[in-house]
Amino acid sequence: MAKLKTAVIGCGGRGRNHTEAYAQSKDTELAAFVDIVPERAKQLSEKYPGAAAYTDYRKMLREVKPDVVAMCTWPESHKRIVVAAARAGAKIINAEKPMAPTYGEALAMHRECEKAGAVCTYSHQRRFSSDFVKAKQLLKDGAIGELRRLEGSCPNMFDWGTHWFDMMFFFNDQVPASWVMAQIDVSRDSKVFGATLETSGVSFVKFQNEVNGLMITTSEGGEPPANALMDRGGFLVVGTEGTMLVHAHECPLELRRIGGKKPERPDLSKVEVLHPDPTIAGILDSIDAWKKGREPELASRKALMATELIFATYESSRSRGRIALPLKTKDSALLAMLADGQIGYAKSGRK
Secondary structure, three states: OOOOEEEEEEEOHHHHHHHHHHHHHOEEEEEEEOOOOHHHHHHHHHHHOOOOOEEOOOHHHHHHHEEEEEEEOHHHHHHHHHHHHHHHHEEEEEEEEOOOOOHHHHHHHHHHHHHOOOOEEOOOHHHHHHHHHHHHHHOOOOOOOOOEEEEEHHHHOOOOOHHHHHHHHHHHOOOOOEEEEEEEEEEEOEEEEEEEEEEEEEEEEOOOOOOOEEEEEEEOOOOOOOOOHOOOOOOEEEEOOEEEEEEEOOOOEEEEEOOOOOOEOOOOOOOOOOOOOEEEHHHHHHHHHHHHHOOOOEEEHHHHHHHHHHHHHHHHHHHOEEEEEOOOOOOHHHHHHOOOOOOOOOHHHHO
């Protein structure tokens, strides 16, 4: 099989991380780099002989006609780049998260890739991290009994929270959510990669198998505890016979069994993962998935499920009630409420 021509759009930190994956794959050759800062694209193109440098992704798509596109730009540009890549014939599109500033844009990207027959993934790379892989294995082995609740604690719903919502589906075997009830607040102007964020919020999720999900966010004074076991931040898996705290600052995985004398810290050194770097693992998996005609672990279908919870959280705050899923509104209630003054520091006089 001829090597897949690969183009990286966005040559910052994440773009360089993606580039490492394609450089290690025996199935791809780096053909082009695109960045609005010419020097960034040029630096990478010079590192990989034969790769061209561009500042315009549209021109690159026309001239290079890449088989694989890495989309590592800010959320505002995601839809137009992913749609353009799918329509240009890209076989694999590996995109950065969060998906998009609105739910409608996220849905449109997913549908466009499905229509074009392109494998599309989003970087919810924690699915390949040894701590989460081990935690799921322990859950499947019955270490904490039957799954009852999933809790995440982080600075915001959109940029970091998308990982924790995705982890809820990861541990709950992609069981769909039934409804969301939530509230958010914006006490100051807060942005990540140009995207506006809430500064605090709480989201309660009910899944179709009766498992509960809880997300608590704040960017005021650090990460909040969702309960006593999460005083270091992280993700909590609660079962009928114990709990697992994953990705906390002081310990990657801590297991507490009911009746146990002390917390257990499972050995992660022998956990089998596709690659030590979770981002690289996700990209290598996407290539293997395309070759074998299977769904990749980081498929846009799964990313859309997590993204729906973000925007359902915002919609619940706007409507002041429980939101049944699938989500019907396609905008961002957060942005809409800020625009019309329903919420925000400008209305309250806060800065």
